Amino acid sequence: MSEPLGVERLLALDRQHVWHPYGPMPGRRDPLVVESASGVRLRLAEPVHGVRELVDGMASWWSALHGYNHPVLNEAARDQLDRMSHVMFGGLTHEPAVRLAARLVEIAPEGLEHVFLADSGSVSVEVAVKMCLQYWRSSGRPEKRRLMTWRGGYHGDTWMPMSVCDPVGGMHGLWSGLLPEQVFADAPPAGFGAEEDPAYAEHLRALLERHAGELAAVVVEPVVQNAGGMRFHSPAYLRLLRRLCDEHDVLLVFDEIATGFGRTGALFAADHAGVAPDVMCVGKALTGGYLTMAAALCTSRVAEGISRGEVPVLAHGPTFMGNPLAAAVANASVDLLLAQDWAGEVKRIEAGLREGLAPAASLPGVRDVRVLGAIGAVELEHPLDAAGMAAATEAAVRAGVWLRPFGRLVYTMPPFVTGDGDVARICRAVCAATAAASRP
Numbered sequence: 001m002s003e004p005l006g007v008e009r010l011l012a013l014d015r016q017h018v019w020h021p022y023g024p025m026p027g028r029r030d031p032l033v034v035e036s037a038s039g040v041r042l043r044l045a046e047p048v049h050g051v052r053e054l055v056d057g058m059a060s061w062w063s064a065l066h067g068y069n070h071p072v073l074n075e076a077a078r079d080q081l082d083r084m085s086h087v088m089f090g091g092l093t094h095e096p097a098v099r100l101a102a103r104l105v106e107i108a109p110e111g112l113e114h115v116f117l118a119d120s121g122s123v124s125v126e127v128a129v130k131m132c133l134q135y136w137r138s139s140g141r142p143e144k145r146r147l148m149t150w151r152g153g154y155h156g157d158t159w160m161p162m163s164v165c166d167p168v169g170g171m172h173g174l175w176s177g178l179l180p181e182q183v184f185a186d187a188p189p190a191g192f193g194a195e196e197d198p199a200y201a202e203h204l205r206a207l208l209e210r211h212a213g214e215l216a217a218v219v220v221e222p223v224v225q226n227a228g229g230m231r232f233h234s235p236a237y238l239r240l241l242r243r244l245c246d247e248h249d250v251l252l253v254f255d256e257i258a259t260g261f262g263r264t265g266a267l268f269a270a271d272h273a274g275v276a277p278d279v280m281c282v283g284k285a286l287t288g289g290y291l292t293m294a295a296a297l298c299t300s301r302v303a304e305g306i307s308r309g310e311v312p313v314l315a316h317g318p319t320f321m322g323n324p325l326a327a328a329v330a331n332a333s334v335d336l337l338l339a340q341d342w343a344g345e346v347k348r349i350e351a352g353l354r355e356g357l358a359p360a361a362s363l364p365g366v367r368d369v370r371v372l373g374a375i376g377a378v379e380l381e382h383p384l385d386a387a388g389m390a391a392a393t394e395a396a397v398r399a400g401v402w403l404r405p406f407g408r409l410v411y412t413m414p415p416f417v418t419g420d421g422d423v424a425r426i427c428r429a430v431c432a433a434t435a436a437a438s439r440p
């Protein structure tokens, strides 16, 4: 074992060499150094503003459903490590991946029969799009190669997913002109419980009808647009998209990377609508936040269509595809989730978030407070600048909570194992961060 670096040296090396997500190089602000994590708590290497342990309001970007250092997931990882941590998936197979694929098919919306295991959410979206493009090419309709989506979405940071991220509010505007130009509908009207807006329905219908001949697929995040702004919409629009796609011979892709595995109160957000897509992506919570793994599931129609083509294979094969370690932990995580009253836990957290975040509505600078399942968001009137973000983060840390506000949002997506006291604490921290963010 090498000697510990010590916090000062670690941060110096971090500043000098390490590029953090969406960060400049060299970094302008020191990140917090996490020494370990257990349950819903992150333990810092040394106290920051007098605080050593933080309740995690982010679940590691919405993935750590069961909290950290969970004995069941640890055991699954250790057990698999003793057998093999990795083996190539081309020409070889193994129980953890096969078991996982079968399990995903069993719990996913009806008709999704085939599973491609990818190594990150963004890559699973690439694969989903490749499936759709290849399906049409194999069906003798290569002109169907554009995608349609609605504004306000986020699907990842690799090339094709970037092309369906919000072109204005998103981070990827820099690449317009270089990215494939997709068809954008307006963002869906806000409100999970809102009635279907006939004007918006007509807008979707007209756009799909106009572009159907060149569209391979419609790609959307069902029910919640996550990193694009934590906006909720009515499942009625998913039913409408399903109908329109069927009518106009366009495939439908649901990106459930953030919403899958119970986050919105249904196992998959598609279940709120009672419809199934042709292709579905899952990731993040798939391994309970332990290891990186995602999947693109598709129907037999899509798989058979690809197989009929001139290139009758799906031309994609990541080195770490089907990683046994990640698959073993994913199996344990899915079993753990389904063995408990996960829906009851999400409802409990939802009630706690509704109560705890209500006071935020009367804070200055707040435009909206919304909660759905285990998602609570405070939307500000103005986007946070770097100073506002630092002030909000510091206020949360002082309140003993880890939050990572962005854009106009101070929000939380806590692990499902967060107890009522900790949910209340997270809410107090969201309110404190919101107040700090809008202080002049």
Ligand SMILES: Cc1ncc(COP(=O)(O)O)c(C=O)c1O
Binding pocket: 120, 121, 122, 123, 125, 154, 155, 156, 157, 221, 226, 227, 255, 256, 257, 258, 259, 283, 284
């Ligand atoms: C809906 C959605 N799709 C795709 C992604 C990209 O996943 P990853 O970060 O694992 O590449 C994210 C990540 O936040 C997401 O929320």
